Amino acid sequence: MELIYATVVGVMVTCSVFLMLRGHTFAIVMGLTLMSYAVNLFLFASGGLALHKPAILGETENPTDPLPQALVLTAIVIGFAMTAFALILAIRARADLGNDQVDGRSAPTDSLATKDKEQREKPRATEKASGGKSR
Amino acid sequence: MNLIWVPLLPLLGTLIPLLLGRYPRSMLALGTAFLPAVALGIVIHLIPQVMAGDYPVVSFEWIPLLSLNISFFLDGLGLMFCLLILGIGLLVILYARYYLAEGDNAGRFYASLVLFMTAMLGVVLSANLIQLWFFWELTSISSFLLITFWSHKTEARKGARMALTITGAGGLALLAGLIMIGELVGSYDLQRVLASGRLIVENEYYPVILALVLAGAFTKSAQFPFHSWLPQAMAAPTPVSSYLHSATMVKAGIFLMARFYPVLSQTELWFAVVSLVGLTTLLVGAYTALFKHDLKGLLAYSTISHLGLITLLLGLDTQLAAIAAMFHVINHAVFKASLFMAAGIIDHESGSRDMRKLNGLFRYMPYTATLAMVAASSMAGVPLLNGFLSKEMLFAESLNQHTLGSLSWLTPLLVTVGGALAVAYSLRFVHDVFFNGDPIDLPKTPHEPPRYMRVPVEVLVVLCLLVGILPDLIVGDLLVAVGASLMPEGVPEFSISIWHGFNIPLLMSFLAVLGGVALYSQRRHMFAFQAQFAEVDAKYAFEQSVQRLVRGATRLQEFIDNGSFQRYTFWLILAVGVVLGVPLLELASAQGSIARSDVDLVSIGGALLLIVGSVATVMVSHKRLLALVTVSVVGLVVSMAFAWFSAPDLALTQLSVEVATIILFLLALYFLPQRITLNHLSPARIVRDLGLATVVGALVGTLTYAMLTRPVNSISEFFTINAKTGGGGTNVVNVILVDFRGFDTFGEITVLAIAAIGIFKLLAGIRMFAPSADMDGRAWSRDRHPVMLMQISQSLLPLALLVSAYIFLRGHNLPGGGFIAGLVTAVALIQQYIANGVVWMRERGDLNFQWFIVSGLLLAFLSGAGSWIFERPFLTSWFDYFYLPLVGKFELASAMAFDLGVYLTVIGATLSILANLGKLTTAERPTPGGQS
Numbered sequence A: 001m002e003l004i005y006a007t008v009v010g011v012m013v014t015c016s017v018f019l020m021l022r023g024h025t026f027a028i029v030m031g032l033t034l035m036s037y038a039v040n041l042f043l044f045a046s047g048g049l050a051l052h053k054p055a056i057l058g059e060t061e062n063p064t065d066p067l068p069q070a071l072v073l074t075a076i077v078i079g080f081a082m083t084a085f086a087l088i089l090a091i092r093a094r095a096d097l098g099n100d101q102v103d104g105r106s107a108p109t110d111s112l113a114t115k116d117k118e119q120r121e122k123p124r125a126t127e128k129a130s131g132g133k134s135r
Numbered sequence B: 001m002n003l004i005w006v007p008l009l010p011l012l013g014t015l016i017p018l019l020l021g022r023y024p025r026s027m028l029a030l031g032t033a034f035l036p037a038v039a040l041g042i043v044i045h046l047i048p049q050v051m052a053g054d055y056p057v058v059s060f061e062w063i064p065l066l067s068l069n070i071s072f073f074l075d076g077l078g079l080m081f082c083l084l085i086l087g088i089g090l091l092v093i094l095y096a097r098y099y100l101a102e103g104d105n106a107g108r109f110y111a112s113l114v115l116f117m118t119a120m121l122g123v124v125l126s127a128n129l130i131q132l133w134f135f136w137e138l139t140s141i142s143s144f145l146l147i148t149f150w151s152h153k154t155e156a157r158k159g160a161r162m163a164l165t166i167t168g169a170g171g172l173a174l175l176a177g178l179i180m181i182g183e184l185v186g187s188y189d190l191q192r193v194l195a196s197g198r199l200i201v202e203n204e205y206y207p208v209i210l211a212l213v214l215a216g217a218f219t220k221s222a223q224f225p226f227h228s229w230l231p232q233a234m235a236a237p238t239p240v241s242s243y244l245h246s247a248t249m250v251k252a253g254i255f256l257m258a259r260f261y262p263v264l265s266q267t268e269l270w271f272a273v274v275s276l277v278g279l280t281t282l283l284v285g286a287y288t289a290l291f292k293h294d295l296k297g298l299l300a301y302s303t304i305s306h307l308g309l310i311t312l313l314l315g316l317d318t319q320l321a322a323i324a325a326m327f328h329v330i331n332h333a334v335f336k337a338s339l340f341m342a343a344g345i346i347d348h349e350s351g352s353r354d355m356r357k358l359n360g361l362f363r364y365m366p367y368t369a370t371l372a373m374v375a376a377s378s379m380a381g382v383p384l385l386n387g388f389l390s391k392e393m394l395f396a397e398s399l400n401q402h403t404l405g406s407l408s409w410l411t412p413l414l415v416t417v418g419g420a421l422a423v424a425y426s427l428r429f430v431h432d433v434f435f436n437g438d439p440i441d442l443p444k445t446p447h448e449p450p451r452y453m454r455v456p457v458e459v460l461v462v463l464c465l466l467v468g469i470l471p472d473l474i475v476g477d478l479l480v481a482v483g484a485s486l487m488p489e490g491v492p493e494f495s496i497s498i499w500h501g502f503n504i505p506l507l508m509s510f511l512a513v514l515g516g517v518a519l520y521s522q523r524r525h526m527f528a529f530q531a532q533f534a535e536v537d538a539k540y541a542f543e544q545s546v547q548r549l550v551r552g553a554t555r556l557q558e559f560i561d562n563g564s565f566q567r568y569t570f571w572l573i574l575a576v577g578v579v580l581g582v583p584l585l586e587l588a589s590a591q592g593s594i595a596r597s598d599v600d601l602v603s604i605g606g607a608l609l610l611i612v613g614s615v616a617t618v619m620v621s622h623k624r625l626l627a628l629v630t631v632s633v634v635g636l637v638v639s640m641a642f643a644w645f646s647a648p649d650l651a652l653t654q655l656s657v658e659v660a661t662i663i664l665f666l667l668a669l670y671f672l673p674q675r676i677t678l679n680h681l682s683p684a685r686i687v688r689d690l691g692l693a694t695v696v697g698a699l700v701g702t703l704t705y706a707m708l709t710r711p712v713n714s715i716s717e718f719f720t721i722n723a724k725t726g727g728g729g730t731n732v733v734n735v736i737l738v739d740f741r742g743f744d745t746f747g748e749i750t751v752l753a754i755a756a757i758g759i760f761k762l763l764a765g766i767r768m769f770a771p772s773a774d775m776d777g778r779a780w781s782r783d784r785h786p787v788m789l790m791q792i793s794q795s796l797l798p799l800a801l802l803v804s805a806y807i808f809l810r811g812h813n814l815p816g817g818g819f820i821a822g823l824v825t826a827v828a829l830i831q832q833y834i835a836n837g838v839v840w841m842r843e844r845g846d847l848n849f850q851w852f853i854v855s856g857l858l859l860a861f862l863s864g865a866g867s868w869i870f871e872r873p874f875l876t877s878w879f880d881y882f883y884l885p886l887v888g889k890f891e892l893a894s895a896m897a898f899d900l901g902v903y904l905t906v907i908g909a910t911l912s913i914l915a916n917l918g919k920l921t922t923a924e925r926p927t928p929g930g931q932s
Helices: A001-018 A025-044 A066-097 A112-120 B001-015 B015-020 B027-053 B077-099 B105-127 B127-148 B154-185 B190-195 B208-222 B229-235 B238-247 B251-259 B268-289 B296-315 B321-350 B365-378 B385-402 B410-434 B451-469 B470-484 B504-521 B523-530 B538-560 B567-588 B601-619 B624-644 B648-669 B683-708 B716-727 B730-741 B742-763 B785-810 B818-843 B849-869 B895-925
Strands: B057-063 B069-074 B880-886 B888-893
Touching: A001 A025, A001 B567, A001 B601, A025 A066, A025 B296, A025 B601, A025 B624, A025 B648, A025 B683, A066 B296, A066 B648, A066 B716, A066 B730, A066 B742, A066 B785, A066 B895, A112 B238, B001 B015, B001 B027, B001 B057, B001 B321, B015 B027, B015 B105, B015 B538, B027 B077, B027 B105, B027 B470, B057 B229, B057 B251, B057 B648, B069 B127, B077 B238, B077 B251, B077 B451, B077 B470, B105 B238, B105 B251, B105 B523, B105 B888, B127 B190, B127 B208, B127 B229, B127 B238, B127 B880, B154 B190, B154 B208, B154 B229, B154 B385, B154 B538, B208 B229, B208 B251, B208 B268, B229 B238, B229 B296, B229 B538, B238 B296, B238 B321, B251 B470, B268 B296, B268 B410, B268 B451, B296 B385, B296 B538, B321 B385, B321 B451, B365 B385, B365 B410, B365 B451, B365 B470, B385 B410, B385 B451, B385 B504, B410 B451, B410 B504, B410 B567, B451 B470, B601 B624, B624 B648, B648 B818, B648 B895, B730 B742, B730 B895, B742 B849, B742 B895, B785 B818, B785 B895, B818 B895, B849 B895, B888 B895
Parallel strands: none
Antiparallel strands: B057 B069, B880 B888
16 A cells, blocks of 8 residues: 555655746646645655544544644645745736746747737836836 | 943934934034933943943844844943944044035944944944854944045945955854854853853864954955955045954954853964964054055054954963953054044145155144144054053063964064064154155145044043053052953952063164164165065955956856756756755665565556556657646646545545546646647757656656555654544544645645736736647538537536535545535536636626635635634634534534635636636637627
């Protein structure tokens, strides 16, 4: 069982790292999500793998380690907040930079966004661009 | 308690000149001098006590855990320096009154000067190592302010920067040395360090400590090869040169060596390093001084040379050498300060400092010339003056020492050469400036300075004479007291007198004077010889090396920080791999002592799903919807895994978070590019990324396996035992969250709140583009709120709220609690948004999510702060059981209120994130038919 568990965690980490090394934001957010699953599983494993022994007093003779569970519980919620933040950052970056590349360099394929950006900025030519930096 | 006022009064005195800046100069100078004068009075009042060996001490605790105390003590060494700092400081204040031009901001000048005085007093009075270092650095900073006083001059700025860099770097080395000393002795209290005897010397780290402390001392006291900053600091106004760069600050390094003399010296290493550095500095300084045309340049190099002399004396292994060193500290301060002041007068009244132009000034200012000639004679070591006495002592000690082993005979020879050079440059100062023909096109016609500008010079010159003629009477007792600080085991008998009979030191003095006169008379040949060497501008060399450093740093930064996030991620993950890998290499085997447990079919199935889901996510990551499906499969199986491995709370949380995450992703898809084309991926790149990913994955997997097969020594037993009795709940996980580790949870919901507010801010004012159709030109569906969905979700809402209330209430004893209940509520509300739209929801009461977050955090805080009323620490929990008719026995706990805070924060944060994004889609969506 331990071997399988470890293999699964390893494979998940491998997949998430590969995704996090990609250039477009969607893949990175996916990678982050996978990574937080893997990390939660890893943290959870530090309490050992026990079947049918929840940490509720009076239910079992020998309850499993409750501490990693408490840690992972908050980690799940904070992981959600982090994923959300990264995702919104990606949206904001696309709105400001006109592309979904983490390096901010325009990908030639995202023509819709570019066209849209041009259209939006034409009437507001005199206005200052909203914090968007051009590299 | 008198002692605390000695550094404190000048510190307060820093403010006076700033306040009096607009008043007439004389009033400003008097006001500035008042508090230091009182401090000097206190020091003089304390003299008998110090002489008796009963050192005044004053100490306040500040951060005792870090050994940081504010403490001062006054011993003989400190007393001598205090008298110099305050005495010469007062004279300089008087002198500067006449020196500064009308347009100069005298208030600022005096404030910096008095700040420096405070810093210097702090150095010599400190009884705590860290405090000593603090004041040490303060001297560097106030010196910087004083050198840049005429900040419009380039050389002032460059010189100040150079001085600050070199002395500041030395200061950092000193800090390291002091910390090592403090840790070694086990106390940062200076008196305990000084009482530690041979402890430091015998430690294996002694060479390191010595090198660090000496680096601080040598940079501050301008010892070779760190001497180049001092001549550059001459860009400061002359009162500053006189005070800081001859009398006091450059003596701080000497002070440091003297301060640690009892615990760091008396080793071969000390003698060799200190005496050789001192000797080199003595000769280099004296030789260079001879060729300087600038009056202050000559004096600066002469100062370097004399500092080398003092250092050399501290490095000699004879009994009286250290006493002679301290004696020369006094003598040099007195004659060099007066010489600088005289040079300032000459500069002030004739408009030039160039000795090629200044000639025959005796006719114009005979009185000043006489004073300067007496001081210069003292510098040269002419009998009946104080400089002669300490130089005689140097000659005598150089004959007695054995510092350099069989080469020790070199020292007397070389110090005699140094003496001859000193005579030569002193002669040049006197002869070139006051005699030697007529002035050559000076900007002004020289004349005598104002009456009171000469007073400080007169006072110092009289001191030269008094000490020179009646040494034992004037400084004898003081030197005994200083000796007691340097040699706590007992000061050897000594007497300073003018006449010791015809002996070798006298012969050496005679030779030095003869040699000096000979050198000066042959100066034309020497200047011709020296002219063959290209002049190196230290300022220029320094600036060049600084710029080289900056260029190198910029190149390095451009290499690392090239603006590519992908690259940063790669290096970061690689670093994680290294950090993980190295300890794993040291682990003998991954398999620990616990045997593997059995495998069942459910686990295999789950594992396969997870692996397939993860790999599929990678494969289809460019097809957004598919990738979402695969990733949510992984999330669901993870929550099932939690349920399987006895973690019902986790399973519930993961499940509800999963719902929220997927809704969030679906919303986000609308704003992200619809089609992701994999931009050109070179095979090398794929191999590189895949390789790194595999390595890190393998490492984490191995780590997981190693962890799972080893017994855990955990603190969890405490929680399991005390959950019911101490926290009043049977669900240990929940009790940990809201009770035992409540403070952590409080921090975590705060993080959640910050993330939600950050997202709110990121979305504010965003200029979203809203495609009216997808990539293939298909328009969005017009059926935005299907009736079926509306009906079902509306009838589900009360049910869902009921469930969440139930989960919340039972959380303390059974799986559930604030986190899960909050998520369930949030998901139920989000469902209403999805089914009915933002407008429909707004019509039925606009929920302010920020208000939820704030009230949740506030409730959590108040439930913790409530324990303060009962004088318990923050978040001490309370619970009790009550009985109500009909309801029966039930429990009330303060943790419940805390959990309610968690509940509200989670709802607020989740809804704020999702609904804010959702509102955008509504606003931006093209609206056929004009409805919103």
